[in-house]
Amino acid sequence: MSTAKADFTGQVALIATMHGKQVAFAAPLIQLGFTVQTPEGFDTDRFGTFSGEVERSGDMLNAARAKARAAFLHSGKSADWVIASEGAFGPSRVVPMLAEARELVLAWRPADDHEVVVTRTSFETNFSHLDVTGETTDAELATWLERIGFPDHAIIVREGHTPVKKAHRSGFTLSWLASSFSGPIRLETDMRAHLNPTRMGEISILGSELAERLSYPCPTCAQPGFGLTGVERGLPCEACGTPTELVRQEIWSCGACDHSQSRSRSDSRTHASAGNCPICNP
Numbered sequence: 001m002s003t004a005k006a007d008f009t010g011q012v013a014l015i016a017t018m019h020g021k022q023v024a025f026a027a028p029l030i031q032l033g034f035t036v037q038t039p040e041g042f043d044t045d046r047f048g049t050f051s052g053e054v055e056r057s058g059d060m061l062n063a064a065r066a067k068a069r070a071a072f073l074h075s076g077k078s079a080d081w082v083i084a085s086e087g088a089f090g091p092s093r094v095v096p097m098l099a100e101a102r103e104l105v106l107a108w109r110p111a112d113d114h115e116v117v118v119t120r121t122s123f124e125t126n127f128s129h130l131d132v133t134g135e136t137t138d139a140e141l142a143t144w145l146e147r148i149g150f151p152d153h154a155i156i157v158r159e160g161h162t163p164v165k166k167a168h169r170s171g172f173t174l175s176w177l178a179s180s181f182s183g184p185i186r187l188e189t190d191m192r193a194h195l196n197p198t199r200m201g202e203i204s205i206l207g208s209e210l211a212e213r214l215s216y217p218c219p220t221c222a223q224p225g226f227g228l229t230g231v232e233r234g235l236p237c238e239a240c241g242t243p244t245e246l247v248r249q250e251i252w253s254c255g256a257c258d259h260s261q262s263r264s265r266s267d268s269r270t271h272a273s274a275g276n277c278p279i280c281n282p
Ligand SMILES: [Zn+2]
Pocket: 237, 238, 239, 240, 241, 242, 274, 277, 278, 279, 280, 281
């Protein structure tokens, strides 16, 4: 496969964001040659806020598409590419005790509707809530605030079903809550990127992955965005050759044509340790 990287010099990448996410995307895109812009006065909050449910990635992709198209129109259709991102948070489907963060970033080229999408699922999130009742103690409140990374990470106060105060970063005590609100109170982590450094970190990782993906043209059709889209498991045990659950091959594919390749692992590992083997270490 060709190792020539794509060069986007002179092309404008518009980052469809109002929550400071350009910080996460700009540097890796500039390295590819892009001129990075953000749409002035663009309001992404009208695309909805976090429900606390883990959404299907198809829904996240459609939400990112809507955001990208709106930003493109808002900017006067001047960009070559539009970058939009979506996050969803909720209980993990693998380990339901843990909260899971799912992030999706879309790069869309309006001229030919070409899309490059990268996603990331991780446990790196402070997503959580605390219901404050008459039984709640100052110690419980303090423990929760510390666990979610307050005050570096902001929180939202919800009175009943309505978020009444947003982005709190100081002054949290039970007596303050009791004197400020009357109904049932729920404290929630604020998941907007500029108020949640943990989330911004995850988006930054994905921003670098997006740039990496964009930099590889498809060996068949030359469209940018050829990259890892799946894996085949079954890396053989070093002692007995039995297939293990570890990744044996990476599947790279193109979003524009149906070309795909099986590639050896990027770390060149050809065998699993016996500790991962269902026969040697049952
Ligand atoms: Zn074995």
